[in-house]
Amino acid sequence: MLNLFLLATSAVWRREIFHFWRERSRVLGFVGSPLIFWLVIGSGFGDLARFFSGALLMSVMFTAVFATMSVIEDRREGFLLAMLASPAPRCSIVIGKVLGGATMAAVQGLLFLVCLPLTGTPLPLSALPGAAFGLALTGVAFTSMGFWLAWRSKTPQGFHALMNIVLMPLWMVSGALFAHDTAHPWMRALMSVNPLTYFHAILQRTLLPASTTPAPGLSPSIAITAAAGLFFLTAAIYAVERRPQGSAA
Amino acid sequence: MIVTVDNLTHAFGDRPVLRGLSFQVARGASYGLLGPNGCGKSTLFRILTTLLPPQSGTATIDGAPLSGRSSAVRRKLGVIFQSSTLDQRLSVEENLLAHGHLYGLSGPSLRDRTRTLMEDFDLLDRRADRVSLLSGGFRRRVEIARALIHEPPVLLMDEASSGLDPAARRSLWLQLHRLREQRGLTILFTTHLMDEAENATTLLLLSEGRALAEDAPEALKARVGGDVVLFHPAPGIPPETLAAEISAAFNRPAFASGPEVRVETPNGHRFLAEAMETLPGRIHAAQLHRPTLEDVFVRLAGHPLEEHVDA
Numbered sequence: 001m002l003n004l005f006l007l008a009t010s011a012v013w014r015r016e017i018f019h020f021w022r023e024r025s026r027v028l029g030f031v032g033s034p035l036i037f038w039l040v041i042g043s044g045f046g047d048l049a050r051f052f053s054g055a056l057l058m059s060v061m062f063t064a065v066f067a068t069m070s071v072i073e074d075r076r077e078g079f080l081l082a083m084l085a086s087p088a089p090r091c092s093i094v095i096g097k098v099l100g101g102a103t104m105a106a107v108q109g110l111l112f113l114v115c116l117p118l119t120g121t122p123l124p125l126s127a128l129p130g131a132a133f134g135l136a137l138t139g140v141a142f143t144s145m146g147f148w149l150a151w152r153s154k155t156p157q158g159f160h161a162l163m164n165i166v167l168m169p170l171w172m173v174s175g176a177l178f179a180h181d182t183a184h185p186w187m188r189a190l191m192s193v194n195p196l197t198y199f200h201a202i203l204q205r206t207l208l209p210a211s212t213t214p215a216p217g218l219s220p221s222i223a224i225t226a227a228a229g230l231f232f233l234t235a236a237i238y239a240v241e242r243r244p245q246g247s248a249a
Numbered sequence: 250m251i252v253t254v255d256n257l258t259h260a261f262g263d264r265p266v267l268r269g270l271s272f273q274v275a276r277g278a279s280y281g282l283l284g285p286n287g288c289g290k291s292t293l294f295r296i297l298t299t300l301l302p303p304q305s306g307t308a309t310i311d312g313a314p315l316s317g318r319s320s321a322v323r324r325k326l327g328v329i330f331q332s333s334t335l336d337q338r339l340s341v342e343e344n345l346l347a348h349g350h351l352y353g354l355s356g357p358s359l360r361d362r363t364r365t366l367m368e369d370f371d372l373l374d375r376r377a378d379r380v381s382l383l384s385g386g387f388r389r390r391v392e393i394a395r396a397l398i399h400e401p402p403v404l405l406m407d408e409a410s411s412g413l414d415p416a417a418r419r420s421l422w423l424q425l426h427r428l429r430e431q432r433g434l435t436i437l438f439t440t441h442l443m444d445e446a447e448n449a450t451t452l453l454l455l456s457e458g459r460a461l462a463e464d465a466p467e468a469l470k471a472r473v474g475g476d477v478v479l480f481h482p483a484p485g486i487p488p489e490t491l492a493a494e495i496s497a498a499f500n501r502p503a504f505a506s507g508p509e510v511r512v513e514t515p516n517g518h519r520f521l522a523e524a525m526e527t528l529p530g531r532i533h534a535a536q537l538h539r540p541t542l543e544d545v546f547v548r549l550a551g552h553p554l555e556e557h558v559d560a
Contacts, residue, residue, distance in 0.1 A: 004353040011350035019338050082334035085298045086351040087320035 008088035012096025034059035049119035054176025064142035067101035105139030144232035257306035281449030289458040327396030337381040352399035386417030443542040473540035476517025
């Protein structure tokens, strides 16, 4: 059983990577749009460094969440349907997909780091393992959330709308655009209950240690991000295990 | 009996889809389920593939009960869904390998198995091609090869030849029958096409969630007496009126079926000529044919296999 779980999980993970690699336009798109956001907003404020971690968070978010969008159609008439009819445990679908999404998010985040020296901040090689860990952890949390929401969505359009309504506002109040300390008290309260605040803090803490903008501490941020990831992963696995497929004729 | 289905009942809300369906499939058979869209065959397919839990009734696949661990049932089945479940962006070989992993296969044994299947299904030349580049008939071959990767005793197919042209459908079935003969594979398939249903060694006719009849296709056709004659009424005459006139004139049953009137009779050629002479001006066109599975279905179900708007 463990063997089957590992084989199936790695098969799903590998499939994600193959797809990603074979769709160069997707790679460019996911790196490109946060890059433009960063350059425009950062230059607008006259402070590229300030906004770097926010753009990085956006890159991870887009990559991880949209990697799960294929779930919606795939489970009705695609590869996922064949998986659901196979003896592979259903949690291996979720975990393989989440690990695949997290891998891509981390790889793209690391590619994005090449731009860091443009902000005047050096990119110390010693910071890379910590950054990779932070990116992967954030990627797992985002992909799990995306998978859970995608599985509950009927159409890709609905999922897309949900993402715009939920994710973009959460991103805006994560500390990516403005700092916690200078915000209005009610905004500060909102920011402290937003999981993305802690996702963002991890990236900020590992990459910009000299940053002047205060953020939540690294250890609580890691703990909260891991807890959020675990929560969404459990929710996604529960949804996949429970729901009988094709309840219509 | 390798597949047994006993008193299976299923409803969506208050709409019954399967009403106490029972049948058995012998090992090595090609067992067809023929019925129009909405007769319950897709629901039955989803229940047998364990994607939908049965509401009442039981079924076993090669001794494994549907009520037990679904992974035990799934290992016994190769499944072909109506629409392709291949990964379009992976190559032929990658699709087979990935599917093998889902059934717990890996290493040299999986590679050997993949190679053998690609040889058997004539896929070796295109093993590295992405599935999205292949023709419909080719994809179905990949899909069947993939479904057999774990050597299941039963192949379950839902409208397997949908979207294939007649030539591709014929060659698909030649291959399927070869598998049956060489490996003792049991095939259970659903279809709404009567020419595809001819590939069954045993055929079950389904209508509104019930079994109408079960027999070999030839035996089913023999149940219709003699020939089938169809009359198209002259313009302005309703088929029901013409049916009543024919019934009265020849003292034999005639039914309005869609735009036509249907008569089953021995020596259809003589009957056709007599009817044209007896009812001058009432008949616009007439047609005579040997009974088909469609005729059997119409006779038993009281309505045609395919609605006229059906594609």
